[in-house]
Amino acid sequence: MEKLNIKFDRLSKADALELYRRNDLLALARRARAMKERKSGRKVFYRVNRHINLTNICSSNCPLCAFQCRAGDQRGYTLEHDDIAKLLDDARNVEDLSEIHIVSALHPTKPFDYYVDVIKQVRRALPTVNIQAFTPVEIINFTKLTSLSIEQVLRILIDAGLNGLPGGGAEILSDRVRSIICPKKATAAQWLEVMRTAHRLKLQTNASMMYGHVETIEERIDHLIRLRELQDETGGFQSFLMFPFHPSNTELGRQFDIQPVGAWENLKMLALARLVLDNFDHFKAFWIMLTLPIAQLALAFGADDLDGTIGRERIINAAGSTEGTSITRSTLERLIREAGFEPTLRGVSTCD
């Protein structure tokens, strides 16, 4: 593979907008790939992980969401500790499993102790696995349930065995956008404050962006710059992942007649984000949201991580993703090799 020598200056908002409007996809790809190679060479990472979604019963009722349902809805479910024990029994037999990833709805009546006990249960069953659980939106919900501070909530979860927070719930960090797509969810400032606190407590975290709904291009770039500023301050984000809004089965999609984002736009935004987020080492191509073919192509647009073998995932599936929810390690490795990179298995305690 050709070695690329490109010099990088930090992009301003105006620079990023100019690159976006120029719409030169292959020039963006070349620069983003050079940035990726500067950070992680020819390696492309993947993880053997399992996702657990504890409940889909939610008090937040976000218009963007296809996963939620109200208490009493026949589609509703909540995993109790026996259900989780069965999932963990299965997970115990997975070779090289390094992560349990837990993201859920905001259940209206489950107490904070339930979530703490889940973390303790996972830790007991899988003593060495990385537990990445609860987005900043869920952490803010726990502070409301308990009247504890963000730091107090995180310390209790860390004591139970938590290693890190997923990057979800960021959507677009603009209060104008959030007032439309998720008005009851944590604000942009709260999302950032949870991450700032988590970084201070040495939790591993990711950052994310969900685009392709009611936001402007300027708001996408502002979102990236807010993440870059926090990363300058703390250095605590390990990876960035971005994914398009899936309008199927959502109130937001119906209300604004939103059409799914195309491949060109997905790849263009990925490459642009890689260039704006010059202080992030790792970019995930979240195949379950992008589809496998686009996720593989994303490796030529700055991504260096084909995220996870996943297992059973319900949130994205509810939003109409046509991808399966599980993939074998050998398939991920084949896709990475086909793109000319070296598949590299992420371990339990390493970020690269």
Ligand code: SF4
């Ligand atoms: S996006 Fe999250 S908080 Fe909002 S309704 Fe869906 S599950 Fe609930």
